[in-house]
Amino acid sequence: MRLAVIAGDGIGPEVVAEGLKVLRSVAPDLETTDYDLGATRWQRTGELLPDTVLDELRGHDAILLGAIGDPGVPPGILERGLLLRLRFELDHHVNLRPAKLYDGVRSPLAEPGEIDMLCVREGTEGPYVGNGGVLRRDTPHEVATEVSLNTAFGVERVVRYAFERATARPRRHLTLIHKTNVLTHAGSLWSRTVEEVGAEFPEVTVTYQHVDAASMFFITDPGRYDVIVTDNLFGDIVTDVAAAVTGGIGLAASGNLDVSGTNPSMFEPVHGSAPDIAGQGVADPTATVLSVALLLDHLGRTDQARKVGAAVAFDLSTRDPRGRVRTTEVGDRLAALAGG
Amino acid sequence: MRLAVIAGDGIGPEVVAEGLKVLRSVAPDLETTDYDLGATRWQRTGELLPDTVLDELRGHDAILLGAIGDPGVPPGILERGLLLRLRFELDHHVNLRPAKLYDGVRSPLAEPGEIDMLCVREGTEGPYVGNGGVLRRDTPHEVATEVSLNTAFGVERVVRYAFERATARPRRHLTLIHKTNVLTHAGSLWSRTVEEVGAEFPEVTVTYQHVDAASMFFITDPGRYDVIVTDNLFGDIVTDVAAAVTGGIGLAASGNLDVSGTNPSMFEPVHGSAPDIAGQGVADPTATVLSVALLLDHLGRTDQARKVGAAVAFDLSTRDPRGRVRTTEVGDRLAALAGG
Numbered sequence: 001m002r003l004a005v006i007a008g009d010g011i012g013p014e015v016v017a018e019g020l021k022v023l024r025s026v027a028p029d030l031e032t033t034d035y036d037l038g039a040t041r042w043q044r045t046g047e048l049l050p051d052t053v054l055d056e057l058r059g060h061d062a063i064l065l066g067a068i069g070d071p072g073v074p075p076g077i078l079e080r081g082l083l084l085r086l087r088f089e090l091d092h093h094v095n096l097r098p099a100k101l102y103d104g105v106r107s108p109l110a111e112p113g114e115i116d117m118l119c120v121r122e123g124t125e126g127p128y129v130g131n132g133g134v135l136r137r138d139t140p141h142e143v144a145t146e147v148s149l150n151t152a153f154g155v156e157r158v159v160r161y162a163f164e165r166a167t168a169r170p171r172r173h174l175t176l177i178h179k180t181n182v183l184t185h186a187g188s189l190w191s192r193t194v195e196e197v198g199a200e201f202p203e204v205t206v207t208y209q210h211v212d213a214a215s216m217f218f219i220t221d222p223g224r225y226d227v228i229v230t231d232n233l234f235g236d237i238v239t240d241v242a243a244a245v246t247g248g249i250g251l252a253a254s255g256n257l258d259v260s261g262t263n264p265s266m267f268e269p270v271h272g273s274a275p276d277i278a279g280q281g282v283a284d285p286t287a288t289v290l291s292v293a294l295l296l297d298h299l300g301r302t303d304q305a306r307k308v309g310a311a312v313a314f315d316l317s318t319r320d321p322r323g324r325v326r327t328t329e330v331g332d333r334l335a336a337l338a339g340g
Numbered sequence: 341m342r343l344a345v346i347a348g349d350g351i352g353p354e355v356v357a358e359g360l361k362v363l364r365s366v367a368p369d370l371e372t373t374d375y376d377l378g379a380t381r382w383q384r385t386g387e388l389l390p391d392t393v394l395d396e397l398r399g400h401d402a403i404l405l406g407a408i409g410d411p412g413v414p415p416g417i418l419e420r421g422l423l424l425r426l427r428f429e430l431d432h433h434v435n436l437r438p439a440k441l442y443d444g445v446r447s448p449l450a451e452p453g454e455i456d457m458l459c460v461r462e463g464t465e466g467p468y469v470g471n472g473g474v475l476r477r478d479t480p481h482e483v484a485t486e487v488s489l490n491t492a493f494g495v496e497r498v499v500r501y502a503f504e505r506a507t508a509r510p511r512r513h514l515t516l517i518h519k520t521n522v523l524t525h526a527g528s529l530w531s532r533t534v535e536e537v538g539a540e541f542p543e544v545t546v547t548y549q550h551v552d553a554a555s556m557f558f559i560t561d562p563g564r565y566d567v568i569v570t571d572n573l574f575g576d577i578v579t580d581v582a583a584a585v586t587g588g589i590g591l592a593a594s595g596n597l598d599v600s601g602t603n604p605s606m607f608e609p610v611h612g613s614a615p616d617i618a619g620q621g622v623a624d625p626t627a628t629v630l631s632v633a634l635l636l637d638h639l640g641r642t643d644q645a646r647k648v649g650a651a652v653a654f655d656l657s658t659r660d661p662r663g664r665v666r667t668t669e670v671g672d673r674l675a676a677l678a679g680g
């Protein structure tokens with residue numbers, strides 16, 4: 001397995017080291033190449049994602065990313081120039097985000113086992129396309145726009161993927177989240193696509209919910225969800241709500257998938273670079289390890305993925321919920337469990 | 341006080357009746373005009389908001405709205421043609437949504453008194469403008485767009501209002517919620533505006549949060565918020581999250597304000613028409629009564645507003661949390677408390 005590693009900034013390198021430790025424990029054939037990208041490189045050289053690096057990344061089976069970001073960099077530079085550029089250039093049209101309440105994880109909102117959802121967020125369209133502009137900047141007549149672009153091609157492929165995932169799960173349920181009553185143009189495309197693709201999956205039951213109502217039900221009744229499909233921006237928000245009700249951002253994993261397999265997919269914890277705790281060895285690497293499980297699963301290494309997932313589940317069920325996390329200790333335990 | 345009443349559909353008429361009962365108990369000079377608008381009228385006549393009705397509405401001091409909507413009406417018709425049309429025509433640029441955890445209300449996430457936020461949501465811009473379209477509908481080449489429009493004029497007035505509210509509260513704190521790292525054009529206008537207007541309010545401390553992170557902190561640490569200012573769509577979502585953590589949609593009140601006073605402002609519970617429980621007398625009218633308090637406050641009837649607010653606070657603190665709500669009984673109790 002040829003893996004490109006972008007450890008990034010802040011706690012990124014710390015959690016990635018543990019992710020690789022666990023990965024190696026189940027996949028000894030791992031070959032890694034490190035790529036120095038992120039805030040530090042940009043601050044030093046002004047470079048975000050050189051074309052040569054992008055080309056090299058394409059030659060790998062997958063990418064593991066830690067975290068990108070630093071308070072010293074103006075908003076948007078690293079996101080648009082690096083993180084989102086990777087997602088767009090590598091056609092990561094499925095942003096996969098499971099949210100499961102594990103045994104041993106405290107949630108005031110549900111019992112372990114009650115929450116097990118899989119959010120399929122669109123990754124290359126919607127309000128994330130960067131289409132928009134500013135007119136008459138810094139005058140009282142300034143106008144700023146953002147255009148959400150949605151195509152039948154883009155919506156169809158992510159909706160189809162969501163149905164495929166739903167049909168392989170016991171509950172076979174899919175929820176479309178959008179705001180069709182206000183964003184009527186994009187909403188109509190999404191609704192019609194779900195209806196059309198859904199006709200090919202009669203065994204999957206389908207529900208629709210407005211994003212505002214869904215954000216509430218994620219809190220008051222998260223157990224009702226199975227697979228969710230939604231647009232790029234709504235997915236960004238509701239997956240953080242889902243993370244909050246399933247033990248927090250320390251456990252939230254994600255995969256940015258090019259389902260066609262043309263480009264390497266990229267796996268990353270949902271959390272950021274957390275500069276406030278960087279360098280202290282207290283960041284929880286579990287979200288990175290769960291992202292490694294998604295990576296293995298994506299590469300068809302189902303058995304290895306299962307081992308990593310089981311290691312996390314066991315470790316969480318036996319952790320002292322009040323105990324302080326030591327990054328390397330968690331990694332050591334998970335590697336021993338997964339590889340043992 | 342000349343009040344236009346749009347009771348609307350489903351539980352709308354039931355909760356509005358109680359809202360008016362409480363309003364009358366503190367404001368005996370109330371004169372109401374009923375307007376028959378909503379799903380029922382549209383289904384019967386095809387009419388949404390006739391211009392003559394809009395003109396008549398303008399002649400009132402305020403509008404009280406119950407709920408609009410019916411599952412039999414396609415998404416967008418009533419929202420764009422009636423609800424949002426009212427907000428846009430009457431220039432309701434401030435959508436005011438308090439979220440407070442009252443004594444006696446159970447929340448798994450905080451103790452009573454710990455949550456007291458005031459969300460100032462922009463009401464006439466952003467992705468709500470209805471600007472967008474569909475190209476090549478129902479073909480594999482379909483493209484659907486939604487344009488978020490943001491103007492210096494529109495952002496400045498709502499940001500200024502938020503600072504004014506913040507400066508009058510004990511904590512004097514304001515949080516801007518946006519997604520400036522992705523929506524860089526609109527985000528830049530919002531950030532710069534908060535910075536500029538903030539210079540006039542040095543006593544107010546200001547924080548910025550991305551909408552995804554904020555949606556998480558609303559759940560894990562809602563006590564940190566005081567006043568919030570945000571765009572139309574983000575406000576729609578985060579206020580439902582705020583409602584979920586402060587006792588649910590049954591308590592969420594809102595005011596759609598034209599701060600300039602040119603047009604009547606409109607007050608409505610955040611909940612919908614809830615057709616599943618309509619006609620049974622079990623809808624909780626408390627959100628409508630709290631909207632009445634906002635209405636009184638907006639009209640400068642501070643003392644009457646205080647009485648209604650105190651009645652709700654007292655009633656909630658003594659309600660049996662497991663007891664079944666009877667719509668008219670709640671209204672009777674609140675009217676007696678407020679007027680007594």
Ligand SMILES: CC(C)[C@H](C(=O)O)[C@@H](O)C(=O)O
Pocket residue numbers: 079083084236270521522552
């Ligand atoms: C950092 C940012 C661009 C990103 C997003 O909005 O997608 C992040 O919030 C995420 O969810 O992965």
Ligand SMILES: CC(C)[C@H](C(=O)O)[C@@H](O)C(=O)O
Pocket residue numbers: 181182212419423424576610
């Ligand atoms: C019904 C809908 C148009 C409305 C909105 O999105 O603003 C509602 O959700 C609200 O929050 O008042």
